[in-house]
Amino acid sequence: MKYFIITLVLSITNFAKAQQNKFYDDAFQTINNMLADKQAYSFKSAVLSVEDAYYQGKLDTVEVNRKIKFMANFAKKIIASRDLTYDGNDKVAVSKYAAIFSIICQETPIVINKDTLHYKPFSYDFNDVFGHKELTNLFVSKLVNTQKGNCNSLPYLYKILAEEIGADASLALAPNHIYIKHNIKSIGWYNTELTSGVFPQDAWLMASGFIHLDAIQNGVYMKALTDRESLALCLVDLANGYKRSFPENDGSFALKCAERALEVYPYLVTALILKAETHKEQYQKLVATEPKAKELLSLLNKEYKHIHEIGYRNMPEGMYLEWLVSLKTERKKYEDTRLSH
Template identity: 65%
Template sequence: MNQIFKNRLLLLFSVMLFCANSIIKAQSNQFYNDAYQTIDNMLNDKQQYSFKEAVFSVENSYYQGKLDTDKLNREVNFLKNFANAIIQNRDLTYKQSDKEKVSKYAAVYSIMCQTLPIAVRDTVIDYKPFYYEFNDVFGHNDITNLFVSKLLTTKKGNCNSMPYLYKILAEELGVEANLALAPNHVYIKHQIKSDGWYNTELTSGIFPQDSWLMASGYIHLDAIKNGVFMKALNNKESLALCLFDLAQAYNRNFPNNDGEFVLKATNRALEVYPNFAKALILKAETHKAQFEKLMNNQNLKTDNPENIKIAQKDLKAKELFELMTKEYSHIYDIGYRQMPEEMYLDWLVSLKTEREKYENKNLLNNFTK
């Protein structure tokens, strides 16, 4: 009798554990589903566009609803008020008719990149800007190193979080800021009357000419022509970046997922921005992972070319293999080239070491009193 009771108790415990895990998983997925829906509603004009809300919804999904968005909004509001104070208390040398807009760009740039004196009662203190953190710049060890929430908390950021925050602050001030992509990189593009389109590089606080971007050696002319790199992204294309971030965060939360949600997010991103290389790569990598799972189910080792042929006797495996092969070819055809991470860091540093060679000095002069 005691053994029967123990067996029943063990069975009951197992069922309860299974149910608890299912509920936790369902709740976890719901955070991602809600974030996806928020961004999708913005893309479909069913909800007011807000890059800030899109970014924080992605980050909140990763934190499983525990992100203190109220605190983050207070931080953003403080920076917005600070920017308005800068605008009111300095006069740029810039004299074109769009001076009001440019003054807002200059204020956000100052907050992001410059040490500024602040009068607090009878004391003047220095406001410290955000700065580039060279540790884990790609978020391999900790994806939160790419988050705006972490940037706001630590003032340490990278080429993902810093341009995102710049765009958020610009939109808080009522002006547009266009994100743009380079190999492994995100930066800001603006259009003004004096200079036309110009670049703002937040990792070093410089306004580089396009020649610096081309100096990487990994921007193929086809990539420019096809909008893979150096394109000023509109707001909906910027939301496509958020959908990619959402899919990437989902993979970190659920590393053994079936790929369904990741493909849903990347496919929606590609509807908006068809030549978005990172989304194309993640889509192909997801199909590759699905193919390899089918190989594993057949007890076939993935490092043997002969096994790949054997696996394709399965119709689903054959379909996935052909699909991912086509996808990788397309990525190459539109001009994307993978830049080694070590080379990327060297290229990034070159902007400071060769500043005289690449900087738009006229723009820097316009952004001073």
């Protein structure tokens, strides 16, 4: 009887773990289906599937979607009621970009039953900006529920809203950072920085001191990502969530995510680092004299060497925060004067 009870408990525990893993497997499949054109592309669906996996199926996606829909409808109302001072033949697209920017970064009046209310913009949350204490601090669902976000959730929400209203928006990467790039006919490419509500020149990005020329040439940083490459980011997010949920994992799921992401975006440095760090964790669990350990060590050296050769340089978190704040404190120095507000 005692043996039966122990067996039953173990079976229940294993079933629970399998159910937990199923959420991550389903999220991976959702994103992979989009990459394989077996499912309609939706950045919102990809992002929320990652977050729901971390919440083990308990994310209130209905409420998150409701809030996103409200913002999308609000953006449409702004577009309809505001005549943008821009005369390019891509005015319709630019008006959409401006409306989303207003919702995220500017206090915007709303008239309800003849009363004017002021919609408050999102603010930057300096608490746990890298999600070390709680990974959900990086989530779009946390952003829409608290109006506070960071350089992960804010550009993700921007891209989601762009898709909701039929606009294009490209994510772009910098050390520890994500921002938005747009291309309009009057000036070409320009940057949108949502953490401070500013349109910075490339000079600000370079001012970090951690963007090597090789990283730009290889498309590691400052590249306008395609929709498929944005899905690759979601795969890295999914792997990081899995590793946080199951710290004693064997590394296979993280490697599957990293390798699929790299098939889409070979120079995605977060995926390259994820792959190398996972191999490092596997190596540390082995006895140094084992043949597998020597093989992993050789692989690790090659991986880290490649990451350095393509231009990646580690940016200390303290320096990142100083760099981020510099855009506000030195706004005149770094703001793109080609754009009027």
